[in-house]
Amino acid sequence: MQETRLDIDRIRAARRVIAPVFLDTPLYRCEALEPGLGCAVSIKLETANPVRSFKGRGSELVAHLLTGERAVVCASAGNLGQALAWSGRGRGLDVTVVASRFAPATKLDRIRALGARLELVDGDHELARERAAAIARHDGIRLVEDSLDIETCEGAATIGLELVAAAQPFDAVLIALGGGALATGVGHVLKALAPEVEVICVQPLGAPAMTRSWHERRVVTTDSTDTIADGVAGRYPIPAVLADLLLVADDAVLVQEESITTGMRMLLDHAGLVVEPSAALGIAAIREDRDRFAGRHVVTIVCGGNVDVAAYHRWVGAT
Structure with a gap:
């Protein structure tokens, strides 16, 4: 192969x-x-x-490799955000999730419940990706990009x-x-x-x-x-x-x-x-x-x- x-x-x-x-x-x-x-x-x-x-598998690996970091940000349609919030909470990471305000409310509520900061954008997932990248640049924190990482x-x-x-x-x-x-x-x-x-x-x-x-x-x-x-x-x-x-x-x-x-x-x-x-x-x-x-x-x-x-x-x- x-x-x-x-x-x-x-x-x-x-x-x-x-x-x-x-x-x-x-x-x-x-x-x-x-x-x-x-x-x-x-x-x-x-x-x-x-x-x-399934996203918890990847978020666990990401969070493990970020040991010692203070914060992380990602864009999510909902599931990655929940997973990263769960994994980050157990490792002392401050997690910010950017999502579309049109994402399912169930997913957004769960992200909040898991302790992540949630920022909503008036657009689709691609706009959320742009905003997450801007936050990472401004705050100097790790951007997690689903599938690219x-x-x-x-x-x-x-x-x-x-x-x-x-x-x-x-x-x-x-x-x-x-x-x-x-x-x-x-x-x-x-x-x-x-x-x-x-x-x-x-x-x-x-x-x-x-x-x-x-x-x-x-x-x-x-x-x-x-x-x-x-x-x-x-x-x-x-x-x-x-x-x-x-x-x-x-x-x-x-x-x-x-x-x-x-x-x-x-x-x-x-x-x-x-x-x-x-x-x-x-x-x-x-x-x-x-x-x-x-x-x-x-x-x-x-x-x-x-x-x-x-x-x-x-x-x-x-x-």
């Missing part, structure tokens, strides 16, 4: 500094989902931790080590694609240690920048996004992250909003899981291309469970 920015030895070492509460999340075959999808489906449940997303990718990559160690083999893994930390991290490990596994990235049709960039092998930006999957709704792919993704992903696909909400409902009805839209992207991809996955064993990473209850009820029709 050609070299990415990631390193297997560093990824293995990361497990020693990440709080055990984020490691070894459940991985199990969910047979109840299978009649509706036409293939064997296993779930890697990254919501079973204090911040209810290798720690966020290598923390997420520890999921890949757990997948490779699984007793039951699988044919493909479906990974939500946003900034790229999860996809490049897990993809790197699988290509290095289990190259026979197909790595498929999934993004909403209404936020296609990274997927289009993967297919065109160059950075493609978009003027706007239109999706309920706020956690993956970026407009400006990072060149270094795209370069990594091109080396480890076998495919990148786009799915419709209706498939996302149907996937959320399926995870509720058949797995008892309340998830945010980004976490249902893998189920949506299987649903839209059943022939591709028929007869195969597929793992889908359920990456986050931070969702506003009122919005969730609207989307899935839960009562």
Whole structure:
């Protein structure tokens, strides 16, 4: 395999500094989902931790390496902010999170509850990134950039080590694609240690920048996004992250909003899981291309469970 920015030895070492509460999340075959999808489906449940997303793995690695620093700032759609607040609180770091005021209230409230200073901007995540960078320059503190900072990718990559160690083999893994930390991290490990596994990235049709960039092998930006999957709704792919993704992903696909909400409902009805839209992207991809996955064993990473209850009820029709 050609070299990415990631390193297997560093990824293995990361497990020693990440709080055990984020490691070894459940991985199990969910047979109840299978009649509706036409293939064997296993779930890697990254919501079973204090911040209810995979981001805690990366934030733990970042915070560990910042020992001795006084403060840190990041932009977040919500989940990274919660994770960095949690990890920073345990290590005496002052954490500032910049987010869009249109981000889910549940995520914003939790960032505040975890002790971080929250600054809201009147725009999307890209504007939040600009503001976070300005704060870092002005205050002389560390800026954490999700997916660009290798720690966020290598923390997420520890999921890949757990997948490779699984007793039951699988044919493909479906990974939500946003900034790229999860996809490049897990993809790197699988290509290095289990190259026979197909790595498929999934993004909403209404936020296609990274997927289009993967297919065109160059950075493609978009003027706007239109999706309920706020956690993956970026407009400006990072060149270094795209370069990594091109080396480890076998495919990148786009799915419709209706498939996302149907996937959320399926995870509720058949797995008892309340998830945010980004976490249902893998189920949506299987649903839209059943022939591709028929007869195969597929793992889908359920990456986050931070969702506003009122919005969730609207989307899935839960009562």
